Amino acid sequence: MADNAVLEVEDSAQDFAQRTPKQIAWMRFRRNKVGIASAWVAIFFIMAAVLAPIIVRLLGLSNTQTYPETLNEYAMPIGKFGGITLDHPLGVEPGTGRDVLSLLLYGSRISYTVAVITSVTTIGLGMLIGVATGYFRGRVDAIVGRFSDFLLSFPGTFMIIALSLPLVQRVEAMGIAKDNAARIVVLVTFFVFFGWPGFARLIRSQAMSMRERDFVMAAQAMGASSWRIITKELLPNLWPTAIVFLSLSLPGFLSAEAVFSFLGVGVQAPASTFGLVLSDAVGYWRDDPAYLLIPSTMLVIIVLSLNLLGDAIRDALDPKGSR
Amino acid sequence: MSKMTSRHLRRRLLATTAATALLAAGVLVGTAGTANAAAKTGGTLYFITHAEQFDHVDPARVYTGRDIAFFNSYIYRNLVSYKPTAGSAGSSLVADLATNTGVPSNAAKTWTFTLRPGVTWQDGSAVTCADVAYGVSRPFAQDVITDGPQYLVQALDIPKNDDGSSKYAGPYKKTGQALFDKAVSCKGNTITFKLNRSFADFNYALTYPAGAPVKKSKDTGDKYDLKPFANGPYMIESYKIGDEMVLVRNAAWKKSSDSVRTPYADNIVVRFGLAEDVRDQIMLDNSIPNTVNLDGLMPANNRAFFDDPKKANQRMNVYDPYVRYAAMNVAVGHMDCLNVRKAVFFAINTQALIDLSGGSVYYGDPGDSPVKPVLGLDYKKTTGNIHDPAWKITGAPDKAKELLAAAKTACPAAYDRATNPDKGIVWDIAQSSTNQKASVLITEALKLAGIVIKFNFIPSGQYYSTVMNTEKQNDISSAGWGADWANASTVIPELFTKEGGFNLSQNWNDAAYAAFKKKSDAAKVETNRAKQAKAWQELGQYVMDQYWIIRPVFSKGQFQWGSGVGGVYYWEPQGTFGFGQLYVK
Amino acid sequence: MLKYLVRRISATLVVLTLISMSVFLIFDVLPMDPARLTCGKACSPAVVEANRHRLGLDVPVQVQYGRWVKGLFVGRTYGEGQAQFTCPAPAFGYSFNRHECVTDLLKSAFPVTLSLAIGAFFLWLFVGVSLGIVAARFKNRWPDRASNVFVLVGTSLPTFISGILILLFVALKFGFVNPIDLGKWVSPLENPIGWINTFIFPWITLALAYAATYTRFTRSNVIETSSEDYIRTARAKGLSEKVILRKHTLRAALAPIVTLAGLDFAGLLGGAIITEGIFNLPGLGRLSIRAVLNDYDLPIIVATTMLAATFLVVMNLLVDILYAYIDPRVRVA
Numbered sequence A: 001m002a003d004n005a006v007l008e009v010e011d012s013a014q015d016f017a018q019r020t021p022k023q024i025a026w027m028r029f030r031r032n033k034v035g036i037a038s039a040w041v042a043i044f045f046i047m048a049a050v051l052a053p054i055i056v057r058l059l060g061l062s063n064t065q066t067y068p069e070t071l072n073e074y075a076m077p078i079g080k081f082g083g084i085t086l087d088h089p090l091g092v093e094p095g096t097g098r099d100v101l102s103l104l105l106y107g108s109r110i111s112y113t114v115a116v117i118t119s120v121t122t123i124g125l126g127m128l129i130g131v132a133t134g135y136f137r138g139r140v141d142a143i144v145g146r147f148s149d150f151l152l153s154f155p156g157t158f159m160i161i162a163l164s165l166p167l168v169q170r171v172e173a174m175g176i177a178k179d180n181a182a183r184i185v186v187l188v189t190f191f192v193f194f195g196w197p198g199f200a201r202l203i204r205s206q207a208m209s210m211r212e213r214d215f216v217m218a219a220q221a222m223g224a225s226s227w228r229i230i231t232k233e234l235l236p237n238l239w240p241t242a243i244v245f246l247s248l249s250l251p252g253f254l255s256a257e258a259v260f261s262f263l264g265v266g267v268q269a270p271a272s273t274f275g276l277v278l279s280d281a282v283g284y285w286r287d288d289p290a291y292l293l294i295p296s297t298m299l300v301i302i303v304l305s306l307n308l309l310g311d312a313i314r315d316a317l318d319p320k321g322s323r
Numbered sequence B: 001m002s003k004m005t006s007r008h009l010r011r012r013l014l015a016t017t018a019a020t021a022l023l024a025a026g027v028l029v030g031t032a033g034t035a036n037a038a039a040k041t042g043g044t045l046y047f048i049t050h051a052e053q054f055d056h057v058d059p060a061r062v063y064t065g066r067d068i069a070f071f072n073s074y075i076y077r078n079l080v081s082y083k084p085t086a087g088s089a090g091s092s093l094v095a096d097l098a099t100n101t102g103v104p105s106n107a108a109k110t111w112t113f114t115l116r117p118g119v120t121w122q123d124g125s126a127v128t129c130a131d132v133a134y135g136v137s138r139p140f141a142q143d144v145i146t147d148g149p150q151y152l153v154q155a156l157d158i159p160k161n162d163d164g165s166s167k168y169a170g171p172y173k174k175t176g177q178a179l180f181d182k183a184v185s186c187k188g189n190t191i192t193f194k195l196n197r198s199f200a201d202f203n204y205a206l207t208y209p210a211g212a213p214v215k216k217s218k219d220t221g222d223k224y225d226l227k228p229f230a231n232g233p234y235m236i237e238s239y240k241i242g243d244e245m246v247l248v249r250n251a252a253w254k255k256s257s258d259s260v261r262t263p264y265a266d267n268i269v270v271r272f273g274l275a276e277d278v279r280d281q282i283m284l285d286n287s288i289p290n291t292v293n294l295d296g297l298m299p300a301n302n303r304a305f306f307d308d309p310k311k312a313n314q315r316m317n318v319y320d321p322y323v324r325y326a327a328m329n330v331a332v333g334h335m336d337c338l339n340v341r342k343a344v345f346f347a348i349n350t351q352a353l354i355d356l357s358g359g360s361v362y363y364g365d366p367g368d369s370p371v372k373p374v375l376g377l378d379y380k381k382t383t384g385n386i387h388d389p390a391w392k393i394t395g396a397p398d399k400a401k402e403l404l405a406a407a408k409t410a411c412p413a414a415y416d417r418a419t420n421p422d423k424g425i426v427w428d429i430a431q432s433s434t435n436q437k438a439s440v441l442i443t444e445a446l447k448l449a450g451i452v453i454k455f456n457f458i459p460s461g462q463y464y465s466t467v468m469n470t471e472k473q474n475d476i477s478s479a480g481w482g483a484d485w486a487n488a489s490t491v492i493p494e495l496f497t498k499e500g501g502f503n504l505s506q507n508w509n510d511a512a513y514a515a516f517k518k519k520s521d522a523a524k525v526e527t528n529r530a531k532q533a534k535a536w537q538e539l540g541q542y543v544m545d546q547y548w549i550i551r552p553v554f555s556k557g558q559f560q561w562g563s564g565v566g567g568v569y570y571w572e573p574q575g576t577f578g579f580g581q582l583y584v585k
Numbered sequence C: 001m002l003k004y005l006v007r008r009i010s011a012t013l014v015v016l017t018l019i020s021m022s023v024f025l026i027f028d029v030l031p032m033d034p035a036r037l038t039c040g041k042a043c044s045p046a047v048v049e050a051n052r053h054r055l056g057l058d059v060p061v062q063v064q065y066g067r068w069v070k071g072l073f074v075g076r077t078y079g080e081g082q083a084q085f086t087c088p089a090p091a092f093g094y095s096f097n098r099h100e101c102v103t104d105l106l107k108s109a110f111p112v113t114l115s116l117a118i119g120a121f122f123l124w125l126f127v128g129v130s131l132g133i134v135a136a137r138f139k140n141r142w143p144d145r146a147s148n149v150f151v152l153v154g155t156s157l158p159t160f161i162s163g164i165l166i167l168l169f170v171a172l173k174f175g176f177v178n179p180i181d182l183g184k185w186v187s188p189l190e191n192p193i194g195w196i197n198t199f200i201f202p203w204i205t206l207a208l209a210y211a212a213t214y215t216r217f218t219r220s221n222v223i224e225t226s227s228e229d230y231i232r233t234a235r236a237k238g239l240s241e242k243v244i245l246r247k248h249t250l251r252a253a254l255a256p257i258v259t260l261a262g263l264d265f266a267g268l269l270g271g272a273i274i275t276e277g278i279f280n281l282p283g284l285g286r287l288s289i290r291a292v293l294n295d296y297d298l299p300i301i302v303a304t305t306m307l308a309a310t311f312l313v314v315m316n317l318l319v320d321i322l323y324a325y326i327d328p329r330v331r332v333a
Helices: A002-015 A021-031 A033-050 A052-058 A100-136 A138-152 A156-173 A179-211 A214-221 A226-262 A274-282 A289-317 B065-074 B129-140 B151-155 B177-183 B221-225 B276-285 B299-307 B309-314 B338-347 B350-356 B373-378 B397-410 B412-419 B433-448 B460-467 B492-496 B513-525 B529-546 C002-029 C034-038 C045-055 C061-074 C102-137 C142-156 C159-172 C192-226 C229-237 C241-269 C273-278 C284-295 C298-326
Strands: B044-048 B080-082 B093-095 B103-105 B110-114 B184-187 B190-194 B234-240 B244-249 B267-271 B291-293 B315-328 B364-366 B425-430 B453-458 B476-482 B549-560 C076-078 C085-087
Touching: A021 A033, A021 A289, A033 A052, A033 A100, A033 A289, A052 A100, A100 A138, A100 A179, A100 A226, A100 A274, A100 A289, A138 A179, A138 C002, A138 C298, A156 A179, A156 A226, A156 C273, A156 C284, A156 C298, A179 A226, A179 C241, A214 A226, A226 A274, A226 A289, A226 C159, A226 C192, A274 A289, A274 B433, A274 C159, A289 C142, B129 B151, B129 B177, B129 B184, B129 B190, B177 B184, B177 B190, B221 C085, B276 B291, B276 B299, B276 C159, B291 B549, B299 B309, B299 B315, B299 B549, B309 B315, B338 B397, B338 B412, B338 B433, B338 B549, B350 B433, B373 B529, B397 B412, B397 B433, B425 B433, B425 B460, B433 B453, B453 B460, B460 B476, B460 C034, B460 C284, B492 B513, B492 B529, B513 B529, C002 C061, C002 C298, C034 C045, C061 C076, C085 C102, C102 C142, C102 C192, C102 C241, C102 C273, C102 C284, C102 C298, C142 C192, C159 C192, C159 C273, C192 C241, C192 C273, C229 C241, C241 C298, C273 C284, C284 C298
Parallel strands: B044 B267, B044 B291, B425 B453, B425 B476
Antiparallel strands: B080 B093, B103 B110, B110 B190, B184 B190, B234 B244, B244 B267, B315 B476, B315 B549, B364 B549, C076 C085
């Protein structure tokens, strides 16, 4: 292992001479075949979600329309594998006869929206507050720390369930959004509200331990401003943590959205999300396994690609990672 | 359409001998029959359910047919009970704690019952007349004894306050105790009920355990709902909500004192809170043969179970006591326009909803009245609604458009609400995956007619208490109701008068209400049963013509049990198993 | 250190008091009316009022709070006449839907949730951390890849699917558990085997969901720490890789994991809603979700919220103390 490390260092030293850190990261990333492949897969699924209306229309389908002719007299899909045909490449939903491909494409739009907005906001907030409290400590840390303790002490999941119904009504009454949009607003707000302190604590603990380390002490000794130390010394070293967190929290929030839909406090029909489709499909594992298998596989592939992509970015960004 | 648990369907129904054509279409798919030549004593009988608990256990508070049948068969006895047998004979009354089924006098305003001697509580003490009187007094404590039937509170001859509440505040506060003692009195073993009106079928109201005895020294108020004192063949050994209830034999119970009950199993265990998949798996695999399913199965599994020839003797598929319907809130600003109500009705694709629940074999039949045909006398095929030539089972969007066009001029505001994409009609429905799908099917069908509909999903535990709140109720609410006994007096006034216990139409806001109310009030006190029945038939027609409710469904229920359970039959008046005759093979 | 402890503990108590106050406030301002929810039928305003009085919601929120706090110390009495009864201190109130003092409900639900949390915690910590270490040591070789696959399966399948699959296709299919006894509480002191049998599949379900996070964090932390200067110094000193890993790398790399693990564990103690539901475990999660979705049973909601909050706050404190102990680079100010 030690030998390898030495070789790698020499190797890198030649390649990375006179390049900016960004260029270096990009170089490293491009070399990672798994990373590139998963990036393409992730882009493919994200584009499919973004372009869902166009794709669905091009296929001559609709995400709301029911196709009664695809169901038998028990409202189960006609034909094998959940009613897969040329018209319905991923089969149809038992009970209603909606097209599963269209449902999943439109559904993943909602799931992505929730997951992306939540992750980015959570990380942004958590990073900012975590670094500030970890670095300054003292009074700032005490105040923010107690407040985040306070928030962390609320059983978040449970609070979302307990409060979402009345809050959705509030949001609707205030005219901010209606129906599913209101539910998404409430869900995202809750996720962020109860999510940031956890991440902030993680960042804080790292910032705290980093503060005691040589390179920060050196910068302090040289009289660098706090702002400079935070942005130039701490943040670059905290990025890997944020990236790992992001690569886990994106699929994490995808699943969280699913859980809340499953419990009946998330998005509701006629919309569809991974959560709604999967929670429904579980009841059909015996009669229509394809209906469970297809969305699960799709979710696994999406999560897989996002995770691998996250790893690749981490390896590329982390200046110490491949030493 | 809406798959509701027993919790969401109130009351029960009595089937009469006058079976209608609808019913004649073969009700029983399979039944183990009632001839219990092979009945065996001993063993443990299991019941499984997805529910976390019985809605209530306290005799004064139980109200759903299943719970009444369960506890009445095992734990506590009433003055009179339904005969524990299959078929229409099960709807006849038998003396239980009493020696007769009641003696009316004074134009049925006074009823007397004589207690059977030798009946004891689980501690061996005798069940006395005072115990019955005490039991009857408990429902008056309205702040402790909630949710139970109110027939005794309403009918006993005790003066009322201006707000309609009784001047007697129950046995805990004891305010007005003298008034109660005058209305319910004991003389030796004879108890006398004095009523404030003629009540020809008062003894049917006493099949509710709200009229059952309670031993005063054992009454624990609210906590009595966990462990009532037993005088039946079993007593509660333990009851932990969300976990299980265990019944064991009551050693003090004597067969000689009870002509109704035949306790076979040694132990009875109810397991609560099983995930639906697990519950269904147990039934499909027959992994615990001595198990009875207290719920139904999920639609897909239901079909798998009923298609399996090996399970022919482990299932029944019957018309349950309920009519499921969509109530139209006719208050101003809601569904106040007849043509819009009709348009919604004609646009719905009923066939798709039938298919969704696994086909009409399991779903039941599209209905044409708030009264179910099993009520016999009081039901009559109506005109209009599903008998309208324009109605189609797959939906008639063209007819709906026609009606909307008429509404556009007659009631423009309602028309706008129904068709404006920014507004739309809001339909209250309990949260469940089946209902989510039903909502998709309804939305799509109504879209074809240009009607905009949105669904308000409410957690099922809070569903009825939310929509019963007139301020929170939206435009349309799904509901289900079964008669309390074989008289539509427990249906039509309850559902469609302002005083009724389950009015979801808010129809007192409708111009058509006054005439209806007058006729309903008259029918309620009509003593000639034939005349009364005719009045209910006409009122049923009236309700349908006003579209106060749409698409009633004469629904069916499915029951399953394991291969090790014998003695199963459908107890018609309670709409569930005849629990008392079940045995472990 | 002592001063630090005293300060933190008093701060913790303040936080708990604040939380209890805000819980009361939140539920008071919500447009939910539990009194209205108690009577399903068209109930007269008089009955609603009677119910409101019975539930103790007919007084201002500060009075309700005062009664609640008082109940914690001296118990509470409900009802009148023969129907009167007392919930002894510490009383969290009385559930009119379950007909029991909330404290008794918590007492019977807590051992279930505790058993679930403890077993799952050790399982996921063991599996997660060891996989993470293995993955870090064999970075980019097959053990790393294999652990990555495990991680992905764990994170991508929601518990409500993995749980039901484990239950149906493993536990029930091969007869490991008797479905009629599913989730039945068995005391580990009386019947350890039965206890394990009850909880093993829920543990696996939860561990599957949680371990993944730990594998990733351990892996990335170990990789990162092992490139630190002091580790390289240790290596230069000629210490063996094993000793370095055990004595230096792990100590530093595990510090952030302690934070995460503490919070996750405390979170689980509040109740695992989905897992308890699937495996029919009568724990805190099911108690609270049912209180919310069925009846809006405020005394239960408040009590379970407070209990969960207490676990989290206390765990926070423990984590901070432990953190300083594990990572010598952190000073306790």
